[in-house]
Amino acid sequence: MHSAPKIVVIGGGSGQPIILKGLKKCHVDLTAIVTVADDGGSSGALRNYLNMVPPGDVRNVLSVLANVDEEIIDVFQYRFNSDDDMLAGHALGNLILASIAEQDNSIFSAVNRLSKFFKVQGNVFPVADEPLILHAEFTDGTVLDGESAITAAGKKIKHVWVTPQFTLDEHRLPEAPSEVVNAILNADIVVLGPGSLFTSIMPNLMVPNVAEALLATRAKVVYVANIMTQKGETDGYSDADHVRAINEHVGERVVDAVIMNTAPVPDDYIDWKKWNEVSKQVISDPEHVRSAGAVPVVGNLLELRDDGAFHDGDKVAQLIMKIAEAKNID
Structure with missing residues (x-):
């Protein structure tokens, strides 16, 4: 049997677990690197109360990669009702992560311990062992601090x-931490996304030694292009525009390949009130992706569910595996 390719998936939010769930079914040596800049919801409240790394994105990744009874994960993912006073809206897993992180004085240690409890397949690494603040400068010259405020601005x-x-x-x-850097340096494939470009993916890449590792690694860096744009943040963006933004933020061309969905999203399917952050389907532009120095890898990757448009994690995982197995992707 061939040795398992080392695949690192960098991101956060709801997109990263979808890809990890697909890759978990493959013969891979898997590592997830997760953002710690979230400041909304239960994660944001615990971050402010306890001065800790926001646990929500890490909790979701642990749940996807766990190899324990589903009943245990259901309890871990349970969210208290909105009328439960001080516990309202908190996920039980966030509270467990918070308690272990306080005990160990380290979110990195807490995630490592829970990974063993849950028999996690692969590694889960927060991108930093401390909470980070995301800052944004908008095209109108204004500046905002905090992921939630940046998203809400819609600019x-x-x-x-x-x-x-x-x-x-x-x-x-x-x-x-060194574990994050070494995972990137030793990887065969580094996957970026999918997820909110500026608030889920970029916070990881803006950690200086992460950007340096991405530029130094011999791994193929693959961006999974979003299916939908995000209001204000990426309105009118093509997949090539996403790639250019990543390269510009890192400082040099870093993306080697772009996994792109070819299936159209039906206009009458999406519940725009339920999914109020999304705008329109990302413009597919393979020619300009190539001009940005990346190879387009295309396929019907669309999964329509819950009145929204999502990636089919299994199909994306298959394309990632094909890239990993290929001697070149030109």
Whole structure:
């Protein structure tokens, strides 16, 4: 049997678990690197109350990669009702992560312990062992701090960056643990996305030693292009525009291939009130993807469910595996 390819998936939000769930079924050595810049919902409240890394995205990744009875995961993922006073809206798994992180004084250690409890397939690494603040400069020249505020602004973003939330040195840069850097350097494939470009993917890439590792690695860097644009943030963006934004933020061309959906999203299917952050289908532009220095890898990757448009994680995983097995992707 061939050795399992080492695949690292970088991201956050709801898109990353979909891809991880598909890759979990494949013969792979899997690592998930998860953003720690979220400041909304239960994660944001715990972050503010306990001065801890927001646990929500990490919790969802652990749940997907766990190899325990589904009943255990259902309990871990349980969210308290909105009328439960101080527990309202909190996911039980977030509270468990918070308690272990407080006990160990480290979210990285807490995730490692829970990974063993849940018999996680592969590795789950928060991109930093401290909460990060996401900052954005918009094209109108204004600046906002905080992922939730940036998303709510609904304005076109020019540039984002991250800083440590708690520091006495305003010049101190965030730093990923050595496990994160080594996973990227030793990978065969590094997958970016899918997910909100500026608020789920970029916060990871803006950690300086993560960007350096992406530029130094011999791995093929694959971007899974979003199916839908996000209001304000990426309105009118093609898949090539997403690639250019990633390359510009990292500082050099880093994306080698782009996995792109070819199936049209029916206009009358999406519940626009339920999925109020999305706007229109991302413009497919293989020619300009090539001009950005990346190879288009296309397929019908659309899954219509819950009145929304999502990636079919199994189909995306199959394309990632084909890239991993190929000697070249030109």
